[in-house]
Amino acid sequence: MADQDTIDLVKTIEVDKYKYGFETDIESDYAPKGLNEDIVRFISAKKGEPAWMLEWRLEAYRAWTHMEEPTWAKVHYPKIDFQDLYYYAAPKSMAAPKSLDEIDPKLLETYAKLGIPLKEQEILAGVRKQGEKSTLDDDGNEVTAGRVAIDAVFDSVSVVTTFKAELAKAGVIFCSISEALREHPILVKQYLGSVVPAGDNYYAALNAGVFSDGSFVYVPPGVRCPMELSTYFRMNAKNTGQFERTLIIADKGSYVSYLEGCTAPTREESQLHAAVVELIALDDAEIKYSTVQNWYPGDAEGKGGVYNFVTKRGDCRGARSKISWTQVETGSAITWKYPSCILRGESSRGEFYSIAISNGRQQVDSGTKMIHLGKNSSSRIVSKGIAAGRSDNTYRGLVSAHRKALNARNFTQCDSLLIGDQCGAHTVPYIEAKTSTAIFEHEATTSKISDDQMFYCMSRGLSQEEAVALFVNGFVRDVLQQLPMEFMAETQKLIGISLEGSVG
Amino acid sequence: MLKIENLHVKLEDENREILKGLSLSVKPGEVHAIMGPNGSGKSTLSYVLAGRDGYEVTEGEAMFNGEDLLAMDPNTRAAKGVFLAFQYPIEIPGVATMQFLKVALNAQRKARGEKELSIPEFMRFVKDRAAKLNISQDMLKRPVNVGFSGGEKKRAEVLQMAVLEPSLCILDETDSGLDIDALKVVADGVNALRSPVRAMIVITHYQRLLDYIVPDFVHVLSAGKIVKSGGKELAHELEKNGYADYAEKVA
Ligand SMILES: Nc1ncnc2c1ncn2[C@@H]1O[C@H](COP(=O)(O)OP(=O)(O)O)[C@@H](O)[C@H]1O
Ligand SMILES: [Mg+2]
Numbered sequence: 001m002a003d004q005d006t007i008d009l010v011k012t013i014e015v016d017k018y019k020y021g022f023e024t025d026i027e028s029d030y031a032p033k034g035l036n037e038d039i040v041r042f043i044s045a046k047k048g049e050p051a052w053m054l055e056w057r058l059e060a061y062r063a064w065t066h067m068e069e070p071t072w073a074k075v076h077y078p079k080i081d082f083q084d085l086y087y088y089a090a091p092k093s094m095a096a097p098k099s100l101d102e103i104d105p106k107l108l109e110t111y112a113k114l115g116i117p118l119k120e121q122e123i124l125a126g127v128r129k130q131g132e133k134s135t136l137d138d139d140g141n142e143v144t145a146g147r148v149a150i151d152a153v154f155d156s157v158s159v160v161t162t163f164k165a166e167l168a169k170a171g172v173i174f175c176s177i178s179e180a181l182r183e184h185p186i187l188v189k190q191y192l193g194s195v196v197p198a199g200d201n202y203y204a205a206l207n208a209g210v211f212s213d214g215s216f217v218y219v220p221p222g223v224r225c226p227m228e229l230s231t232y233f234r235m236n237a238k239n240t241g242q243f244e245r246t247l248i249i250a251d252k253g254s255y256v257s258y259l260e261g262c263t264a265p266t267r268e269e270s271q272l273h274a275a276v277v278e279l280i281a282l283d284d285a286e287i288k289y290s291t292v293q294n295w296y297p298g299d300a301e302g303k304g305g306v307y308n309f310v311t312k313r314g315d316c317r318g319a320r321s322k323i324s325w326t327q328v329e330t331g332s333a334i335t336w337k338y339p340s341c342i343l344r345g346e347s348s349r350g351e352f353y354s355i356a357i358s359n360g361r362q363q364v365d366s367g368t369k370m371i372h373l374g375k376n377s378s379s380r381i382v383s384k385g386i387a388a389g390r391s392d393n394t395y396r397g398l399v400s401a402h403r404k405a406l407n408a409r410n411f412t413q414c415d416s417l418l419i420g421d422q423c424g425a426h427t428v429p430y431i432e433a434k435t436s437t438a439i440f441e442h443e444a445t446t447s448k449i450s451d452d453q454m455f456y457c458m459s460r461g462l463s464q465e466e467a468v469a470l471f472v473n474g475f476v477r478d479v480l481q482q483l484p485m486e487f488m489a490e491t492q493k494l495i496g497i498s499l500e501g502s503v504g
Numbered sequence: 505m506l507k508i509e510n511l512h513v514k515l516e517d518e519n520r521e522i523l524k525g526l527s528l529s530v531k532p533g534e535v536h537a538i539m540g541p542n543g544s545g546k547s548t549l550s551y552v553l554a555g556r557d558g559y560e561v562t563e564g565e566a567m568f569n570g571e572d573l574l575a576m577d578p579n580t581r582a583a584k585g586v587f588l589a590f591q592y593p594i595e596i597p598g599v600a601t602m603q604f605l606k607v608a609l610n611a612q613r614k615a616r617g618e619k620e621l622s623i624p625e626f627m628r629f630v631k632d633r634a635a636k637l638n639i640s641q642d643m644l645k646r647p648v649n650v651g652f653s654g655g656e657k658k659r660a661e662v663l664q665m666a667v668l669e670p671s672l673c674i675l676d677e678t679d680s681g682l683d684i685d686a687l688k689v690v691a692d693g694v695n696a697l698r699s700p701v702r703a704m705i706v707i708t709h710y711q712r713l714l715d716y717i718v719p720d721f722v723h724v725l726s727a728g729k730i731v732k733s734g735g736k737e738l739a740h741e742l743e744k745n746g747y748a749d750y751a752e753k754v755a
Contacts, residue, residue, distance in 0.1 A: 450594075451557060451558075452594050453595075453596060455554075455555075455556050455557065455578060455594075456590070456593070456594035457596070457608075458555070458577065458578035458579045458582070459554045459555065459556075459578045459579075459582055459587075459588055460579075460604070460608035460612075460664065460668065461579050461582035461583050461608050461609075461611040461615065461668070462579055462607060462608060462611045463577075463579050463611065466607065466611055470596075470599055470603075470607050473598075473599070474596060474597060474598025474599035474647065475597070476598075477598045477599075478598075
């Protein structure tokens with residue numbers, strides 16, 4: 001495309017094609033608007049939490065009131081009025097915990113519309129085509145999807161968790177964090193805040209004070225979790241922040257793979273989402289954590305959209321433990337997110353695979369921290385940033401090695417792809433090695449789709465949009481392959497959708 | 505099928521005319537060879553027919569099955585049956601050749617209102633066509649043209665053609681850079697596609713290819729115009745005397 005064409009394309013950009021923007025008309029219980037200690041007490045009481053938990057929350061909240069909003073990220077947005085938000089919203093019909101059969105049909109319908117059936121018999125009957133031969137991998141082999149247990153979180157409450165009985169047989173605990181606080185308080189108390197302390201940063205402190213729900217996973221020693229676990233977050237209520245908290249513990253020698261998905265309705269006002277995720281892997285344990293984040297990105301002019309301020313951190317606490325983060329970030333108006341690994345255990349391993357797509361007016365500042373503390377610990381970072389429209393896309397990463405982290409190894413690969421010439425891609429790597437035995441490698445590339453490549457694809461019958469989607473899917477292939485098989489095909493489609501309107 | 509009338513093409517960014525009144529008529533089932541010295545405008549003709557940016561048609565027209573070809577987007581032309589085997593095929597990193605074929609075929613089928621092939625149907629179809637061109641499974645997994653040798657690139661172009669089954673095949677110097685064995689494989693692949701409903705325009709600098717893909721007509725392109733047309737014997741004449749005669753005529 002000639003330059004004029006590119007300019008024309010950018011003018012016609014239209015990102016209002018968000019497919020998950022519908023709203024569910026459901027009566028909700030709200031906490032009074034605004035934030036103070038009473039709201040914290042209100043949430044804790046709603047959840048029927050033990051007293052120590054309320055104390056923990058209050059301490060975090062008090063710490064937060066003395067903290068400043070961070071400004072170092074390359075994102076710009078109007079100041080948030082934290083007193084103008086609701087901190088708790090729950091469908092009225094969810095007042096009492098219910099079995100699957102009693103769930104408000106409106107909620108079931110919402111999830112079905114999102115492509116996520118919650119009734120196990122439907123899942124088994126293949127509504128979601130699980131278990132069906134569904135897609136073609138790069139080697140031309142057909143890929144069969146397995147079963148997935150789902151925890152569905154609607155605004156501030158967990159609606160239902162599927163396949164609980166089957167998981168319990170294997171000793172795996174998978175439930176909402178509210179339920180875990182009631183049913184497994186000792187486990188929660190032992191680990192909550194042990195990776196992301198209550199006062200870790202501005203948004204983490206806010207979350208610790210007012211988090212309303214999220215998922216809890218515990219996998220006992222030596223157990224390989226028999227299916228994929230997944231949480232689906234849906235923000236529905238207006239002017240309501242979503243603050244979820246997830247805690248996953250993989251005990252010695254265990255393995256679990258977990259995926260979270262997120263969507264929200266199309267709204268003119270921005271919505272705040274500040275989550276905290278903590279992962280703990282003990283000796284020889286492995287956690288694979290995947291995210292497909294598709295919160296409403298705002299319209300073409302940058303109106304509305306979710307502010308996604310998230311703290312995710314994994315602690316490779318045990319020897320030879322492994323934590324792997326895979327993220328596909330396509331939504332949100334603003335993303336501020338750095339899933340990190342503390343590589344404490346000897347020979348522990350951290351991985352971060354990221355696809356971050358920005359279009360329209362989206363702003364992404366995302367990356368990871370690999371903090372090497374243990375001997376022979378290793379890490380790998382593969383980041384693929386795709387910027388289109390008038391968006392800004394920053395990779396920000398830290399790799400550090402402590403004095404005692406002998407032979408720490410890191411490999412970082414940061415690739416950016418620019419679509420059009422009104423967007424920006426930035427790479428900000430920080431490296432700190434306090435031992436001379438550390439070997440850190442960093443590679444970075446920036447590329448564009450050339451006119452010749454575009455013409456070649458079109459001469460084979462692809463439209464411009466199909467060509468961009470194909471190109472982008474090729475660009476992100478290494479990372480896409482890290483996703484659980486069950487989600488690969490859907491994610492590929494999502495990538496195509498999120499780039500619609502990026503070319504004329 | 506294709507009727508080019510008095511086509512004048514200049515570069516968009518430069519005031520330089522490349523094609524200066526070219527006319528050509530191609531009927532279904534025919535194979536036309538276009539021969540000419542380097543720089544005479546052979547690739548330009550193929551690009552203009554396929555719809556590449558950067559050229560401006562100042563005069564004349566090209567009708568394809570009665571429709572104005574030059575008014576269509578490149579992907580519309582493809583869906584209607586125009587295919588160009590590139591002189592210099594383009595690399596698409598990260599996209600497996602098999603995947604590319606699938607997306608391209610389905611995009612064309614969709615544009616024509618046909619239903620997509622099922623995965624097993626598609627796989628069988630491609631494997632069969634690939635085998636005939638000596639293209640291994642391994643090569644189908646590799647990203648489109650990335651790290652392909654010159655010969656592999658040309659075979660891959662012919663494979664795309666065999667899979668997409670266009671009605672008008674334009675081959676731009678598909679023989680260049682091939683040794684004699686590779687040339688035979690490619691020519692066999694092309695000949696297998698010859699049919700009463702399909703036409704071909706075979707662009708080449710050398711007569712050698714035309715021993716294997718025997719044309720019905722040969723045209724000599726020089727300085728942006730067809731200066732002589734004839735049967736296949738014209739190619740042999742050119743082989744003997746070179747292009748010198750024709751270059752003079754224009755000058
Ligand atoms: N995109 C372009 N930009 C600049 N010059 C071009 C371009 N396309 C073709 N030309 C020029 O037009 C003439 C014809 O080129 P081409 O069509 O490639 O000839 P052939 O394929 O017969 O060798 C050459 O002088 C070439 O340099
Ligand atoms: Mg040429």
